[in-house]
Amino acid sequence: MPIPNTIKLLFSLTLLLAIGAKMAAQQPPSQPRLIVAITVDQMRADYLTRYAHGYGTGGFVRMQAEGFTLLDHHFSYAPTYTGPGHAGIATGTTPAVHGIIGNNWFERESGQRIYCASDTTVQAVAMEGSAPGSAGQMSPHRMQSTTWADELKLHNGGRSKVIGMSMKDRGAIMPAGHYADAAYWLSGGDFISSTHYFDELPKWVRKFNNSKATEKYVRDGWDLLVDKDLYQGSTEDLTPYEGAFKGRIRPTFPYDLEELAENNGGLDIIKATPHGNALLVDFALLALDAEELGRGEATDVLAISFSSTDYVGHRFGSHAMETEDTYRRLDHDIARLFDALDAQLGTGQWLAFLTADHGGATVPSMANALGMPGGYWNSAPMAAHVDSVLNARLGEKKWVRSYDNGQFFLDRKLLRSADLEVDEVCDIIVDIARQYPEVHTALTARQLASGHFEDAPGAHVQRGWHPEASGDVAVVLRPGYIQYGRTGTTHGSPWAYDTHVPLLFLGTGVPQGRSYEPTLIRDIAPTLSALLGFPRPSGCTGSPIEAVVETRD
Secondary structure (H helix, E strand, O other): OOOOHHHHHHHHHHHHHHHHHHHHHHOOOOOOOEEEEEEEOOOOOOHHHHOHHHOOOOOHHHHHHHOEEEOOEEOOOOOOOHHHHHHHHHHOOOHHHHOOOOOEEEEOOOOEEEEOOEOOOOOEEOOOOOOOHHHHOEOOOOOOOOOHHHHHHHHOOOOOOEEEEEOOHHHHHHHHOOOOOEEEEEEOOEEEEEOOOOOOOOHHHHHHHHOOHHHHHHHHOEOOOOOHHHOOOOOOOOOOOOOOOOOOOOOOOOEOHHHHHOOOOHHHHHHHOOHHHHHHHHHHHHHHHHOOOOOOOOOEEEEEEEOHHHHHHHHHOOOOHHHHHHHHHHHHHHHHHHHHHHHHHOOOOEEEEEEEOOOOOOOHHHHHHOOOOOEEOOOHHHHHHHHHHHHHHHOOOOOEEEEEOOEEEEOHHHHHHOOOOHHHHHHHHHHHHOOOOOEEEEEEHHHHHHOOOOOOOHHHHHHOOOOOOOOOEEEEEOOOEEOOOOOOOOOOOOOHHHHEOOEEEEEOOOOOEEEOOOEEHHHHHHHHHHHHOOOOOOOOOOOOOHHHHOOOO
């Protein structure tokens, strides 16, 4: 008996609907209108929990409640500095590949220290009448890999708009990448840029600078956000482990920033206070509107690096009340940014991730006072010891060109002319370095080029070592030891306090939850590539984070 045509039609429609539903399920999630890439300079992972009692519901807490949190997220290399950190997040690889081996490093060819973002082929782009000079001669040209933002924009036929911003030039430039439309950083209280991007500041940037927003924040000074007794994650307001602003004896609240400005960088004193983060969000909110971010045909990118946290950490340390106050205020500013994104683009129409470029050590003098190990290191005696031994054995010449970033750079040309083996000289240096109790180990270029290391610190140093740019011997300090002043803190090591940082995702296509599975900084870029379907950066060595990109019902 023939099947009626109406039944055939219904069957066909049902089949088409089923096929369509299956195809829709297999397609990647809808594209966010905007990706907001947030980097918090010197944010240790434990700041999420230690300061949690002071956070509101719209910033860090919202990201954890509505998005996905990676709780065992690490840098897999050293040195852990700002330049390499931002480059690693952006490129999905390590200094061994992207080439940003420090903020500054010794360059063999010129015999000079170079800066990670310096570029004498470009000029500053600033307000009329200002002269930032070399502060504006910056670009990403030293970064030897594309970034995820580069690849996204290229994938979208150049239609994505990419803008980076920070208090620091390197914090604005590296995350934005090579193909960015703009990068802005603060100099003399104004946001500036370079001719790598354009020849004149956009009208909206000039308007912001003319608003004198920096001056207003400086006039406001810096006092505690809430009552002192509510700061449960920090030490007392005055401890011997905190540094002070120049011209100020006691590091205690309140701070009269106008009075302190003259001896602390003028209007740039704002960088060293939480007001720098607030100013950056003010700037970002204006950029959202003026640049119409998230309103174009393709996904746009806004990369924001909050630098004030680093300045505060360096001066006051990782347990100071000033540091806790800075993070409380940052939480409010991030919530303010998210509220604006919801209002302008719509809830669920944007994607944000938040991580850090490195962590920071507990102030060693504080650790010692509490009976914990750690201490201070002065490399000068070791370097002098090396020079003395080499001169005694090889003759009175300058065999070591530089000791920089914990690495010895030998004069290879001089050694060859003297018919000496570089590896043998490196072994002498290693033997000397290991005599110092503060030194955990020392590794030669030969070991780092061809050796196999199972875990930190060897594997971390190896991934941070670049065959063309790095030194001949790398010296690694014991955990808790820093080469720094007796107050405040620093970073750069392969140890957990410097490598363990937060990673939070929120928004379009992101599941809700958390994971304790180990993840790495170099995994962020391929995760974004997997979520949005664009190619990975050219030097990428990371892998997508399965918990974030896995297929969801």
